[in-house]
Amino acid sequence: MPRQLLRRLLPDPGEPFLVVRLGYADSDEVLPVSPRREARDAVQVDE
Structure with missing residues (x-):
């Protein structure tokens, strides 16, 4: 997973x-529209 790969590159902790x-x-080729997730599906708030 990308998070584990990136974690190895960071100093501890x-x-x-x-x-x-x-x-x-x-190129000048028009790229397809990518689907977007709702923010509530991706954002975690720790209180």
Whole structure:
């Protein structure tokens, strides 16, 4: 899993909580729309 791979790269104690990938396509081809999840399905709030 990506989280475990990233965790090995961080100094102890390290816990990845956000990964952002930025970039652009090399061509002018229109990319398909990707489905989006509801925020409540992905965001965890610890109180």
